[in-house]
Amino acid sequence: MRFHKDILRIDCQAEADRICAxxxxxxxxxxxxxxxxxxxxxxxxxxxxxxxLRALGKGRVLGLVLPERESNPITTEYVTMHTQKIGLNTVTIDITSALEWFGTYEKRDQVIRAIFPEYNNQCKSKIVLPPDLLSRDAFNFFTLRIEDSDGNVKSTRLNSRSLRCIVAATNTKQRTRMMHLYYYAEMNNYLVCGTTNRTELVQGFFVKYGDGGVDVDPIAHLYKMQVYQLAGHLGVIDEIMERAPSPDTFSFEVTDEEMYFRIPYSTLDLLLYAWENGISVAEVCEAMGLTEEQVKRAFRDFASKYSATRYLRALPLKLEL
Incomplete structure (x- = not known):
């Protein structure tokens, strides 16, 4: 099949039926x-x-809402709006105290204060990659960005040790949520349903034994833009459909594109599909109106991230008898 801009278009009803089955x-x-x-x-x-809900019925699905003190307040509001619309039973548990007990915030903040001594509880922080991958070459070096209570922003490039410490602390948020999911799953004899899409899976934008710790991943074959197609078809509320995708794990709001992908999903997914399926650079350029260097730059980034995150997708290794 020739590569074209609509190649990720799906038959939404047929796909919904297939996933439900x-x-x-x-x-x-x-x-x-x-x-x-x-x-x-x-x-x-x-x-x-x-x-x-469509696959199992309302009495056999439970939704967990697991905010913490740095979650965007709009998250719980949108979840409530959507679950009331579809009739999903939910349990809300604030995981802040569990994270405080483990030291999630303090472990991260110690690293930040070593870089910015003025950082305090009124400040916000996030990590980002260089923007606009298609416009210029830039290595995947993360930048720490903080904002004080007056709105002043400071940034600095992170060394590998500081980055690992911040990421390790932050990832305990997803892993704490996984513990709650499995508690309720085992208590009710349920399985844990994952929410990772193909774009995230292939590029390693998930936490091992966090949001990646699940029993079934029903949308892991769908690219993000296909997720939007299917969600729109099934009637997900506009507020969620129009919300900028975000990991919602940092106090300073950050989008998926800022933090990791460096390309808007509408372009990213087509390029990622082309890379995965061995579509020639020339064919991609013709279909998408991009230059050869832009496509090659994206392909290099995909290959680098795929290789660096291979361990996230791997099962535990073992010797054979």
Missing amino acids: FIQQQVAAMKRGGAVIGLSGGVDSALCAELC
Whole structure:
């Protein structure tokens, strides 16, 4: 099939039916009574909630809302709006105290204060990659960005040790959520439904044994723009559909594009599909109106991230008898 801009267009009803059948099959195969799903206020979890309800029925799906003190308040508001619309039962648990007990915030803030001594509880922080990958070459070096209570912003490039410490601390948020999901799953004899899409899976934008710690991943074959197609077809609320995708794990708001992908999803997904399927650079350039250097730059970035995050997708290694 020739590569073109509509190559990721899907038959939404047929795809919804296929995914619902898959969910039903997996629940039966694992001898579980239903599914529990973490709700983030984003389009991926909203879509998965819709699909689980259609596959299993309202009495067999439970949604968990797991905010913490740095979560965007709009998250819980949007989750409430959507779950009330679709009739999904939910449990809300604030995980701030668990994170404080572990030292999530303090471990991260110690690293930040070593760089910016003025950083305090009134400041916000995030990490970002260089923007606009298609416009210029730039290595994937992360920058720490802080904002004080007066709106003043400071930035500095992170060394590898500081980056690892910040990421390790931040990832405990997703891993704490995973513990709650499995508690409710085991208590109810449910499986845990994941919400990772293909764009995130291939490029390693998830936390191992965090949001990647699940029993079934019903949308892991769909690129992000396909998620939007299906979510729109199934009636996910406009507020979620129009919200900028974000990991919602930093106090200083950051989008997926800022933090990791460096390309808007509408362009990213087409390029990623082309890279995965061995489409020639020339064919991609013709279809997308990009230069050869832009396409090659994106392909290099995809290959680098795929290689660097290979361990995230790997099962535990073991010796054979």
